[in-house]
Amino acid sequence: MTDVRSEIAANVWKITVEVGQAVEAGATLAILESMKMEIPVEAPRAGTITEVRVAPDDRVAEGDIIAVLD
Amino acid sequence: MLPAVPEPTSAHPAATDDTWEPEIAELRRREAMAQRMGGPDKVERQHQGGKLTVRERIESLLDEGSFHEIGALAGRASYGEDAELSEFTPANFVMGRGRIDDRPVVVGGDDFTVRGGAADASIWQKQVYAEQMALELRLPLVRLVDGTGGGGSVKSLDTDRRTYVPPLLGWQYAVDNLATVPVVALALGSVAGLGAARVVNSHYALMVRDTAQVFVAGPPVVARVEGEIAKEDLGGAHIHGRNGVVDDVVDTEAEAFARTRRFLSYLPSSVHEVSARGEPTDDPERRDPWLIGAIPRNQRQVYRIRPIIESLVDQDSYLEIGAGWGRAAVTGLARLDGWPVGILSSDPYQAGGSWTADASDKVTRFVDLCDTFHLPVVHLVDQPGFMVGLAGEQAGTIRNGVRAIAAIHQASVPWCSVLIRKVFGVGGAGHQSSSRLSYRYAWPSGRWGSLPVQGGVEAAFRAELDALADEDARQARIAEITARMDAVASPFRTAEAFLVEEIIDPRDTRPLLCEFANLAAPRRQAGPTTRSYRP
Numbered sequence: 001m002t003d004v005r006s007e008i009a010a011n012v013w014k015i016t017v018e019v020g021q022a023v024e025a026g027a028t029l030a031i032l033e034s035m036k037m038e039i040p041v042e043a044p045r046a047g048t049i050t051e052v053r054v055a056p057d058d059r060v061a062e063g064d065i066i067a068v069l070d
Numbered sequence: 071m072l073p074a075v076p077e078p079t080s081a082h083p084a085a086t087d088d089t090w091e092p093e094i095a096e097l098r099r100r101e102a103m104a105q106r107m108g109g110p111d112k113v114e115r116q117h118q119g120g121k122l123t124v125r126e127r128i129e130s131l132l133d134e135g136s137f138h139e140i141g142a143l144a145g146r147a148s149y150g151e152d153a154e155l156s157e158f159t160p161a162n163f164v165m166g167r168g169r170i171d172d173r174p175v176v177v178g179g180d181d182f183t184v185r186g187g188a189a190d191a192s193i194w195q196k197q198v199y200a201e202q203m204a205l206e207l208r209l210p211l212v213r214l215v216d217g218t219g220g221g222g223s224v225k226s227l228d229t230d231r232r233t234y235v236p237p238l239l240g241w242q243y244a245v246d247n248l249a250t251v252p253v254v255a256l257a258l259g260s261v262a263g264l265g266a267a268r269v270v271n272s273h274y275a276l277m278v279r280d281t282a283q284v285f286v287a288g289p290p291v292v293a294r295v296e297g298e299i300a301k302e303d304l305g306g307a308h309i310h311g312r313n314g315v316v317d318d319v320v321d322t323e324a325e326a327f328a329r330t331r332r333f334l335s336y337l338p339s340s341v342h343e344v345s346a347r348g349e350p351t352d353d354p355e356r357r358d359p360w361l362i363g364a365i366p367r368n369q370r371q372v373y374r375i376r377p378i379i380e381s382l383v384d385q386d387s388y389l390e391i392g393a394g395w396g397r398a399a400v401t402g403l404a405r406l407d408g409w410p411v412g413i414l415s416s417d418p419y420q421a422g423g424s425w426t427a428d429a430s431d432k433v434t435r436f437v438d439l440c441d442t443f444h445l446p447v448v449h450l451v452d453q454p455g456f457m458v459g460l461a462g463e464q465a466g467t468i469r470n471g472v473r474a475i476a477a478i479h480q481a482s483v484p485w486c487s488v489l490i491r492k493v494f495g496v497g498g499a500g501h502q503s504s505s506r507l508s509y510r511y512a513w514p515s516g517r518w519g520s521l522p523v524q525g526g527v528e529a530a531f532r533a534e535l536d537a538l539a540d541e542d543a544r545q546a547r548i549a550e551i552t553a554r555m556d557a558v559a560s561p562f563r564t565a566e567a568f569l570v571e572e573i574i575d576p577r578d579t580r581p582l583l584c585e586f587a588n589l590a591a592p593r594r595q596a597g598p599t600t601r602s603y604r605p
Contacts, residue, residue: 009461
């Protein structure tokens with residue numbers, strides 16, 4: 001299991017994957033918004049999404065878990 | 071394997087032997103005793119803890135066979151009834167001169183195998199000697215820190231029968247060194263108090279993940295204040311690699327030594343010299359085609375800055391410094407047509423590259439480093455402005471940010487800015503000195519102003535927009551006004567007014583930067599800066 005965390009404090013703009021979905025390394029899992037920029041949260045490795053912990057418009061802090069990868 | 075200690079020889083030469091050979095034999099015996107450090111058991115424990123001994127560290131760091139030790143004979147001796155040396159514990163600080171890439175340096179390291187590197191088992195004059203030697207001989211200094219604080223244990227009160235006002239012995243040399251010679255400090259174990267200060271009082275501080283911890287005071291002291299805490303939780307790399315206490319975290323001691331050598335390779339031996347040119351290894355006219363698409367046309371989309379830096383500088387010459395902290399700012403050393411330079415930029419993945427309070431601190435330290443050692447600076451500017459918002463205000467962003475801008479204005483090294491995307495607000499405006507020749511290029515992706523059009527539109531046209539009841543109509547109007555504003559945001563209109571000097575094809579950037587480095591090289595002035603340097 002790998003926790004994919006936000007590297008920054010930001011607002012969640014979009015979730016681009018679903019639980020159960022297989023993803024490649026580097027795939028965009030969610031897009032955050034900070035200082036008017038779209039900041040993708042990328043999969044650190046290939047795997048299957050087992051959990052998505054945030055929803056659009058959530059405020060996340062640096063280090064918050066965005067999704068969990070199996 | 072520790073070396074064997076030769077048998078003692080009589081210190082009294084035979085009448086037939088009129089030389090000093092017996093004393094030399096005694097010298098070799100004492101040197102061999104020093105080589106044994108805290109003894110085989112302690113050395114074994116050091117290795118079991120995943121750490122090299124101080125002597126192994128010095129050997130790994132320096133050019134092979136180049137270590138010239140000073141003060142190996144210093145330590146605690148006991149003598150038998152025949153006045154013969156019976157036991158010897160070396161001082162727990164090993165130092166001397168050596169060479170890195172064939173250039174002389176000073177190195178000093180704590181010996182944790184003797185009383186845990188604690189100062190009460192040291193002879194403090196050795197540490198001070200190393201600092202003074204670096205200063206006066208104008209040689210880079212490497213500190214291998216693996217010891218506890220500067221004081222002894224409280225037990226010393228029992229033996230001394232008095233207490234003392236804590237001194238910072240020889241610290242003036244350590245401070246003066248920052249303005250004179252490159253100082254690299256490696257945290258290689260649990261490092262507290264004065265040890266932590268010796269790590270941080272440097273130009274480049276590194277710590278080794280898992281084996282090194284850095285703290286003002288260790289867990290036993292902290293336990294009395296706020297309860298039990300493990301040393302790794304208190305001062306591990308996950309804390310100090312993120313807050314700027316150390317510049318970089320490495321996984322092994324070998325990596326720490328390699329990084330030290332590489333860091334020093336860009337710098338002169340002291341401020342009284344300028345850096346030597348490396349052998350040019352890359353075509354100064356190289357134009358990487360992909361740079362034309364490096365910055366997305368969609369202004370909300372981010373891009374990776376590091377491949378851009380690596381494409382512009384000499385191949386494999388980029389050494390990033392401080393990747394783990396103040397991450398909106400990206401700082402590193404590199405070469406352009408062989409000339410060492412500093413590269414300053416930002417990472418749009420980190421809040422669009424907005425300088426936060428800690429990113430600003432990182433910029434200040436980096437610019438001061440480049441200025442102190444006469445490294446010309448290339449600033450790849452994509453700066454949406456200082457971090458806005460409540461968290462930014464609470465962090466005191468504007469003070470740290472303005473300090474960074476002051477550092478940029480105080481720097482006298484040649485400076486070249488390349489506006490690769492945004493230049494907004496005070497943070498953007500501070501990308502270079504406002505009084506010196508503006509040696510500057512802009513990419514066609516450049517966008518600038520006091521406020522970005524997006525966001526600015528809603529504030530500036532609020533009355534007109536509020537009059538529209540329907541949200542769709544409102545959004546349509548925003549899009550329409552934004553398009554109108556974007557049309558005049560073209561960098562060509564700025565260039566018409568000579569408010570930006572040149573717009574260039576991004577693919578031409580490397581040749582232009584190599585030209586800059588060659589023009590800058592003879593403009594570098596050796597000597598101390600008036601500003602000095604603070605850690």
